[in-house]
Every structure is written in structure tokens, then in C-alpha cells.
Amino acid sequence: MVIKGFVFKNSLKTRGLIVFSLFILSFLFSFSTQAQSAEANFAQCKACHTIGGGKLVGPDLKGITEKMDEAWLIKFIQNSQALVKAGDPEAVKIFEEYHKIPMPAHNLTDEQVKDILLYIKNGGKVAGASEMVEETAPDLLKKQTPQPQMEKIYAEAKLKDERNMFVTFVVVVILLILSLVDIFFTKIVKRRWIHVIVILIALTVVSEIIFVESAALGRQQYYQPEQPVWFSHHVHAGQNRIDCMYCHFTADKSMYAGIPPVQVCMNCHSQVKKGKRTGEKEIKKVRDAYANGTPIKWIKVHNLPDHVYFNHAQHVTVGKVKCDRCHGPVEKMDEIIQVKSLGMGWCVDCHRTRKIDMNNKFYDQYTRLHEKIKNGKISSPTVVNVGGEECAKCHY
Numbered sequence: 454m455v456i457k458g459f460v461f462k463n464s465l466k467t468r469g470l471i472v473f474s475l476f477i478l479s480f481l482f483s484f485s486t487q488a489q490s491a492e493a494n495f496a497q498c499k500a501c502h503t504i505g506g507g508k509l510v511g512p513d514l515k516g517i518t519e520k521m522d523e524a525w526l527i528k529f530i531q532n533s534q535a536l537v538k539a540g541d542p543e544a545v546k547i548f549e550e551y552h553k554i555p556m557p558a559h560n561l562t563d564e565q566v567k568d569i570l571l572y573i574k575n576g577g578k579v580a581g582a583s584e585m586v587e588e589t590a591p592d593l594l595k596k597q598t599p600q601p602q603m604e605k606i607y608a609e610a611k612l613k614d615e616r617n618m619f620v621t622f623v624v625v626v627i628l629l630i631l632s633l634v635d636i637f638f639t640k641i642v643k644r645r646w647i648h649v650i651v652i653l654i655a656l657t658v659v660s661e662i663i664f665v666e667s668a669a670l671g672r673q674q675y676y677q678p679e680q681p682v683w684f685s686h687h688v689h690a691g692q693n694r695i696d697c698m699y700c701h702f703t704a705d706k707s708m709y710a711g712i713p714p715v716q717v718c719m720n721c722h723s724q725v726k727k728g729k730r731t732g733e734k735e736i737k738k739v740r741d742a743y744a745n746g747t748p749i750k751w752i753k754v755h756n757l758p759d760h761v762y763f764n765h766a767q768h769v770t771v772g773k774v775k776c777d778r779c780h781g782p783v784e785k786m787d788e789i790i791q792v793k794s795l796g797m798g799w800c801v802d803c804h805r806t807r808k809i810d811m812n813n814k815f816y817d818q819y820t821r822l823h824e825k826i827k828n829g830k831i832s833s834p835t836v837v838n839v840g841g842e843e844c845a846k847c848h849y
Contacts, residue, residue: 491565491568491569491571491572492572494561494565494568494569495569495572495573495577498514498569501556502514503515504573504576504577505576505577511551511556512547512551514573515573515576517570517573518570518573518574521543523567523570525543526566526570527563527566527567527570529543529544530559530561530566530569531558531559531561531566532558532559533547533548533555533556533558534555534556534558535558537555618662618665621658621662622658622659622662625654625655625658625659626655626659628651628654628655629651629652629655629656629659632648632651632652632655633652635648636648670758671757671758672794672795672796673756673791674791674792674793674794674795675790675791675792676754676756676790676791677754677788677789677790677791678752678754679752680751680752680788681738681749681750681751681752682735682738682739682749682751683731683735683788684735684788685730685731685786685787685788686783686784686786686787686788686789687784687785687786687787688728688730688787690783690784691784691785697776697783699717700713700717701713702717703765704765704766704769704776705765705766705769705770706766706770707765707766708763708764708765708766709765710765712751712753714748715739715742715743715748715749716743718739718743719739719740719743722736722739722740726740754789754790754791755779755780755791755795757795760848761847761848762846762847762848762849763847771813771815772807772809772836773810774807778803779793779795780792780793781793797847800847801841801842803836804835804836804837804841804842805835805836805837805841805842806835807835807836807841808833808834808835809834809835809836809838809839811823811826811834816839819838819839822834822838822839
């Protein structure tokens with residue numbers, strides 16, 4: 454009986470430990486970094502470094518594998534600050550040369566770092582990968598002419614964070630449910646403090662995710678929907694230098710910039726039937742839409758919440774705001790992406806620094822402001838001086 458009881462009690466403890474281990478492993482799994490390719494791992498380096506493109510926040514990495522020892526580079530990439538604190542002369546020199554901006558530690562294995570170094574040595578190409586690109590495939594063209602480097606990196610990071618946040622949310626909710634079920638029903642884990650820890654961690658993570666998602670409602674920075682026709686702003690606005698107002702011809706006289714009708718496209722594509730990069734397939738979609746009398750269902754990229762009033766004409770005509778101030782360098786983008794936050798803080802910051810042209814007749818009615826300028830109280834009036842911080846200007 455004693456032996457039987459001993460075995461029974463220990464089996465319960467064993468099961469309890471197994472369940473607890475599964476809890477912890479599941480929780481840690483949501484934060485773990487999966488094995489990635491050298492190209493994917495180097496993406497986190499692109500924010501501060503280039504390979505042959507000059508200095509950014511950190512040094513240009515071209516030729517770094519010839520200049521520095523591989524073992525040292527592995528240690529430096531994994532934890533540069535550890536070398537700096539240890540007094541390593543090269544690490545200290547780099548740290549001081551680049552304004553003492555610490556490079557964050559990276560949770561990478563030696564093999565992953567070696568793959569990154571090989572990627573750098575190959576000039577930013579995966580070893581053995583084919584360099585041939587099928588020019589008629591739109592899904593590969595976006596890689597051929599990338600968006601501005603920093604914006605693309607931030608967009609990729611944002612999407613990755615969203616995926617990780619979703620996985621984390623699911624995992625902690627499952628852990629919370631399992632913990633509550635065990636407390637009230639199965640009672641496998643005898644140590645209640647384990648449940649307390651799991652529940653507190655789960656509630657903390659869920660609360661943070663809910664707060665972050667609630668604060669982001671109505672905002673969609675780095676939104677990049679797939680359009681019905683692969684249209685390249687880089688080709689049209691960049692290479693061909695077509696003015697923005699040619700297609701978005703209502704931007705200076707309407708609340709909305711407007712999406713060009715098919716007829717505008719056909720001004721050129723009635724003659725241009727084949728593109729050097731896209732072939733005939735994408736242009737044929739435009740020509741077919743015109744022939745059938747059906748509009749192309751473009752998806753709007755830059756959206757504001759319904760409670761926000763924004764007038765394109767006011768900003769373009771009166772404010773003389775250039776398109777790229779809000780939309781980014783679209784002439785370098787193949788597929789349009791929202792690079793600015795377009796949040797209230799972002800708009801107000803612009804209002805606080807944007808100078809206005811008082812020669813505009815509309816501002817003649819601001820007599821007090823003219824008096825302040827005349828008396829020297831204000832030298833360069835900004836949008837704030839004409840109500841740029843008043844709530845009712847954008848929300849009414």
C-alpha cells in the first residue's frame with residue numbers, strides 16, 4: 454500500500470511537472486525566434502547599415518569581412534556592448550565614432566551570424582541564389598525596384614510585430630483558459646502559485662495588447678493593399694516624370710485627390726500597349742476595362758478616420774504642401790504604401806512648424822495677426838496662428 458501510494462503521488466507530481474513544462478514552453482514559444490534565412494536576419498541590420506550604400510546610423514558593411522576577424526565580428530554582432538564594456542579597442546573605437554549610439558544585442562547563433570557575414574560578402578545576395586528575374590511577373594518586380602530602404606524595413610517590422618502579437622495573444626489566452634480549468638476542475642497542478650504566475654502574466658500581456666490595438670484604431674501606417682492592376686508609381690511618376698496632378702487632377706480643387714478614371718490611363722495606353730517591365734498583361738487589364746465600360750476597382754491606401762475633416766485643396770492650393778510631405782517619395786515606389794502615420798500628433802506637429810504665406814487674400818481677415826507681425830511680436834506665423842490647433846478645425 455505504501456509503495457502503491459508512493460507511486461500514485463509521484464505520478465501526480467510528474468504529470469503536474471509535465472503540464473507546467475508545457476505551459477512554460479508554450480509561453481516561451483510565442484516569443485522565440487524561428488530559424489530564418491540570412492536575408493531575413495539581415496533585415497534587422499538594414500535600419501542602420503548598408504552594403505556599399507554609404508554610412509547610415511552605423512558604418513557601411515561593404516568589405517567588413519576582409520577588414521575584421523570573423524570570430525570578433527560574431528561576438529560584436531551578438532552583443533557589441535559587452536565588448537565595449539570589456540574595453541575592446543575596436544568596439545570602443547566604433548562606439549565613439551558613431552556618436553555612442555549602442556547597437557542592440559541580437560539573439561543569433563554563431564551559424565546565423567556566419568550566414569549574415571556571407572550575405573554581406575556576396576554584396577547583399579544569398580549565396581547560390583539565381584539572379585535571373587522574370588520581368589513579366591509583377592510579384593517579382595516589387596523586389597527588383599524596392600521602396601525607399603528605411604520605409605520598407607519599418608513596414609516589414611510592423612507586419613512582423615503584428616503577426617507576433619497575434620500569436621502571443623492566442624498563446625496567453627490558451628494558457629489562461631488551461632490554468633483556470635485546472636484550478637476549478639482537473640486540479641492536476643497542485644502548486645497554486647504556478648497558476649497565479651501564469652494568470653498574472655496572461656492578464657498583463659492581454660491588457661497590453663488590447664491597449665496597443667485600441668490606440669491604433671483608425672490608423673493604418675504601412676498599409677499596402679494588393680491592387681487589381683499592378684501599377685508602378687516608380688515607372689510613371691519617377692521614370693516618365695508624369696506630374697501627380699495629371700492623374701489626381703482634383704487634388705487642388707476638391708477635398709479628395711481622386712482616383713483617375715480609365716479614360717485618363719487611355720490617354721497614353723491607347724498607344725502604349727506593352728511595358729518593358731510588365732509586358733502586355735497588366736496594360737491589357739486597363740484596356741479591357743475601358744472597352745467594357747467598367748471602372749477599375751482601385752483600393753484607397755491613405756485613409757483617415759470618419760471623424761476627421763481633411764481638405765486636399767486647402768493644403769495643396771493654399772498651404773502649398775507638396776504631395777510627398779504626406780504620401781512619401783511615391784516616385785520611388787512600385788506599389789504605394791502609407792509611410793506616414795497620419796495621426797493627430799503628426800498633423801499637429803506639422804501645423805506647429807509649417808509657415809504660412811500671409812500675402813494670400815484669405816488671411817486679410819486676420820487683422821490681429823497682421824498687427825502682431827507689424828509690431829514684431831510674431832516673425833514667421835505658422836498654421837497654429839490661424840487656428841491650426843483648434844479642435845473644431847478638423848473635428849466638428
